[in-house]
Amino acid sequence: MMRIWMTDLxxxxxxxxxxxxxTKIIHHSSMxxxxxxxxxxxxxxxxxxxxxxxxTLDLAQDRGALW
Numbered sequence: 001m002m003r004i005w006m007t008d009l010x011x012x013x014x015x016x017x018x019x020x021x022x023t024k025i026i027h028h029s030s031m032x033x034x035x036x037x038x039x040x041x042x043x044x045x046x047x048x049x050x051x052x053x054x055x056t057l058d059l060a061q062d063r064g065a066l067w
Contacts, residue, residue, distance in 0.1 A: 006035055006038070009034065009035065010034075010035050013033070013034050013035075
């Protein structure tokens, strides 16, 4: 469901920008601006959780090596 929504949004963003600006460079670079911004914001908490989890695992392994 989310993939369909993101694909539709990508299509309409590209159509809107391409109707205003007629160059291919702007057209292709604009395809990812809004979807990537959304994905970065949506995945930021997951990235923080993974980083904390890996840090916790590293610290636990270091303590085990000292004993």
